[in-house]
Amino acid sequence: MKTKASVSPELIRLNIEKLDSQGDGISRDATGKIIFVPGVLPGETVLVRKTTEKKDFSTARLVEIEKPHPERVKPFCPWYERCGGCQIQHASYPFQLKMKSQVLEDAFSRIGRMLPLEGFAPVEASPLESGYRNKISLPVSRSENSGALEIGYFQKRSHRIVTIDRCPVAVPVLNEILKEIRAGIAQAGLLPYEERAKQGLLRHVVLRGGQETGEILIILVVHHSPDPSITKNIISMARRIRKRYPQLVGLALNFNPSAGNVIFGPVTKSLSGRAFFYERLSDMTFKFDATSFAQVNTRQAVRLYQAVANEACPSGGENVLELYAGVGTLTCFLAARSSRVLALEEWGPSVDCLKENVSRNGFSNVRALGGSAEKLDFSAIGPMDSVVVDPPRSGCHPDVLDHIAQLSPRRVIYVSCNPSTLARDVGLLCREEHFHLHKVLPFDLFPQTCHVESIAILDRGSS
Numbered sequence: 001m002k003t004k005a006s007v008s009p010e011l012i013r014l015n016i017e018k019l020d021s022q023g024d025g026i027s028r029d030a031t032g033k034i035i036f037v038p039g040v041l042p043g044e045t046v047l048v049r050k051t052t053e054k055k056d057f058s059t060a061r062l063v064e065i066e067k068p069h070p071e072r073v074k075p076f077c078p079w080y081e082r083c084g085g086c087q088i089q090h091a092s093y094p095f096q097l098k099m100k101s102q103v104l105e106d107a108f109s110r111i112g113r114m115l116p117l118e119g120f121a122p123v124e125a126s127p128l129e130s131g132y133r134n135k136i137s138l139p140v141s142r143s144e145n146s147g148a149l150e151i152g153y154f155q156k157r158s159h160r161i162v163t164i165d166r167c168p169v170a171v172p173v174l175n176e177i178l179k180e181i182r183a184g185i186a187q188a189g190l191l192p193y194e195e196r197a198k199q200g201l202l203r204h205v206v207l208r209g210g211q212e213t214g215e216i217l218i219i220l221v222v223h224h225s226p227d228p229s230i231t232k233n234i235i236s237m238a239r240r241i242r243k244r245y246p247q248l249v250g251l252a253l254n255f256n257p258s259a260g261n262v263i264f265g266p267v268t269k270s271l272s273g274r275a276f277f278y279e280r281l282s283d284m285t286f287k288f289d290a291t292s293f294a295q296v297n298t299r300q301a302v303r304l305y306q307a308v309a310n311e312a313c314p315s316g317g318e319n320v321l322e323l324y325a326g327v328g329t330l331t332c333f334l335a336a337r338s339s340r341v342l343a344l345e346e347w348g349p350s351v352d353c354l355k356e357n358v359s360r361n362g363f364s365n366v367r368a369l370g371g372s373a374e375k376l377d378f379s380a381i382g383p384m385d386s387v388v389v390d391p392p393r394s395g396c397h398p399d400v401l402d403h404i405a406q407l408s409p410r411r412v413i414y415v416s417c418n419p420s421t422l423a424r425d426v427g428l429l430c431r432e433e434h435f436h437l438h439k440v441l442p443f444d445l446f447p448q449t450c451h452v453e454s455i456a457i458l459d460r461g462s463s
């Protein structure tokens with residue numbers, strides 16, 4: 001498969017059929033071959049130039065919109081055209097929700113080859129359309145031309161950094177802290193880590209915190225331990241920022257010496273204050289380690305968790321197995337409605353938080369286990385009414401799905417941020433009539449992006 005840059009100078013007129021799961025428009029050229037075009041909307045007529053030509057599909061760059069969609073809007077972020085963080089900011093919010101529904105339904109009919117018996121619910125809108133993200137992770141590098149420090153997001157499908165001053169979808173105070181850090185890093189003598197030359201130190205700046213508690217944590221991801229003088233400078237920077245922003249609860253270093261795209265390494269050390277923060281969801285408070293997973297849209301996550309708990313425990317008092325439990329946010333919503341919960345999580349720092357959070361919120365009906373879902377001894381856990389899974393984007397290992405089928409709970413509640421792997425895994429669970437797909441409840445946790453979170457509710461086949 002050969003790829004040529006700027007393969008065709010000629011303009012092609014296209015009608016856009018729909019969007020794919022990456023937020024790109026799908027169309028076809030005169031020969032019927034699929035063309036992907038970023039920045040367009042379904043129903044638009046556009047002029048494009050092909051940028052790559054592969055055996056089964058091409059990609060193209062938008063040149064002109066001849067017939068715009070009535071729901072097309074001016075993006076509110078000045079970096080939107082270049083930054084890879086958001087994909088559908090050029091659509092009105094109600095239309096974004098409609099496009100997410102279509103992507104989800106496509107995944108189920110194309111990959112899972114099934115439709116839910118009760119259908120798909122409309123995508124539930126987020127309470128905030130911008131300013132909702134409680135975490136930003138920004139790669140750091142040095143400009144090849146000027147040598148200046150670059151902190152931003154990766155450009156779409158590239159490792160080139162688009163320098164941004166602020167991210168309008170982030171909680172506003174995170175942008176104020178980002179400004180302080182940008183100046184502080186240069187002053188502290190922290191050099192970006194350069195993968196090719198294997199020089200420098202700083203790989204990512206991560207800012208996260210509690211939207212409800214207001215707590216903020218800075219995490220600097222470094223390749224190796226800094227010199228004592230640099231360490232001292234970083235501590236001074238943290239103190240300076242805390243003077244202006246007392247809600248900054250700590251600055252931590254996370255060490256990631258490995259090559260590749262994973263942001264966090266296994267070891268985290270606090271340099272100033274704490275290496276964790278607290279967040280409130282509904283009337284419960286949770287501790288999050290610097291590297292633990294958190295839903296980025298706190299207020300919408302509360303609605304998601306409430307819906308999962310209602311579906312997993314329709315009458316209250318059920319026995320629930322929860323896999324991929326993180327720090328135990330969903331666990332506590334489940335515990336409030338069930339007889340007992342067995343919760344499993346793999347990431348060590350999250351397991352510690354999970355145990356602490358369960359007792360912090362007063363639940364004595366939860367057993368929290370550390371370990372991977374693939375290695376869980378399902379034969380030793382006894383009968384379960386409901387199994388709840390909330391795996392990473394890659395979905396569940398097929399062995400885990402087989403074990404769930406053998407355990408034969410009355411219902412499986414599958415929470416996912418990736419319609420493709422959700423549809424694939426639900427398809428596997430419904431094989432041989434083990435389970436029936438009852439309904440799918442989508443929630444928008446990520447306004448302005450192409451992502452959608454969903455809950456698939458499956459009932460045991462024979463019931």
Ligand SMILES: C[S@@+](CC[C@H](N)C(=O)[O-])C[C@H]1O[C@@H](n2cnc3c(N)ncnc32)[C@H](O)[C@@H]1O
Nearest residue numbers: 293324325326330345346347372373390391392
């Ligand atoms: C999408 S998060 C969900 C966490 C939690 N339900 C929440 O809403 O905060 C997925 C979690 O699964 C964990 N995880 C990833 N692979 C795992 C595995 N093989 N076994 C158990 N847990 C795993 C991750 O560490 C992460 O905490």
